[in-house]
Amino acid sequence: MYIYFENEISTETVNELIGQISGHDKVTLYFSTEGGSPEAMRFLIDYLNSLGDTIEIVLTSYIASAGTLLLTHYKGKLSAKSLDYVLFHVIDRQSYNLRKDYSYSLSTIQKQDVKSNKVFAKKLRSKGLLTEVQINNFLKGYDVVAYKKQMKTWKL
Numbered sequence: 001m002y003i004y005f006e007n008e009i010s011t012e013t014v015n016e017l018i019g020q021i022s023g024h025d026k027v028t029l030y031f032s033t034e035g036g037s038p039e040a041m042r043f044l045i046d047y048l049n050s051l052g053d054t055i056e057i058v059l060t061s062y063i064a065s066a067g068t069l070l071l072t073h074y075k076g077k078l079s080a081k082s083l084d085y086v087l088f089h090v091i092d093r094q095s096y097n098l099r100k101d102y103s104y105s106l107s108t109i110q111k112q113d114v115k116s117n118k119v120f121a122k123k124l125r126s127k128g129l130l131t132e133v134q135i136n137n138f139l140k141g142y143d144v145v146a147y148k149k150q151m152k153t154w155k156l
Contacts, residue, residue, distance in 0.1 A: 001027045009036030009066045014044045021047075027055045035065020038091050045073045052076065059083040066091075071156070072123040078156045086151070088130065088144045090117040129154060 001024040007013040013036075021027050029048075048055060056077040057070065064087035070078065071086070092113055121139055124130045134144045 002030070003027060004030040004060075006032045006061065009033055009041045009044070011037065011040050011043075014040045017044065018047055021051070021055065025054060027051075028058060029055060030058045030060045031063070031067070031070070032059070032061035033063060033065075033067035035067050035087075038066045038069065041066040041069045042073070045069060049073075049075050059086075062086065065089060069120075071129055071154075072120065072127060080151055080154070080156060083151060084148065086146045088124070088134075088138055088146070090138060090141055091120070092141075127154075 001021075003017070003020050005013075005017050007017075017029075021029070048057070053076065056079070057074065059070070059078065059080045060082045062085050063070065063083065068086060068088050090113070092110075117139065121135050124138070125132075125135055130138065130144060130146065134146075138144045
């Protein structure tokens with residue numbers, strides 16, 4: 001079974017994709033995304049990891065934002081045959097600064113995001129996906145793009 005996924009990562013699109021994959025003995029998943037929800041992406045990766053060697057993921061076109069978690073968290077067969085670029089950026093959340101009454105601490109959430117981004121940067125470094133300059137720019141909040149020339153050095 002071959003499946004092509006080219007959507008934003010959301011609870012809805014991830015559940016639809018899981019429905020398409022379920023019940024097949026062998027799946028090749030062509031995957032491209034502009035990103036979306038990191039939580040939904042982690043859920044998808046947990047599901048994909050549970051499938052073992054019955055699924056192969058082929059990264060295609062481009063991967064951005066939450067989609068980059070595949071590079072650090074997916075444990076199965078992964079290739080980048082037709083991938084043009086990968087866009088990395090820190091995970092951050094919308095700040096609702098017009099609301100006067102909300103029940104959570106934005107500064108606490110931001111501290112959690114900073115910690116999470118440092119952990120992700122460590123994984124990017126350990127897998128050799130980004131250079132030190134790129135990792136430093138990533139942690140400063142800049143978009144970092146890897147193109148085909150750099151991806152050729154990756155051991156996926």
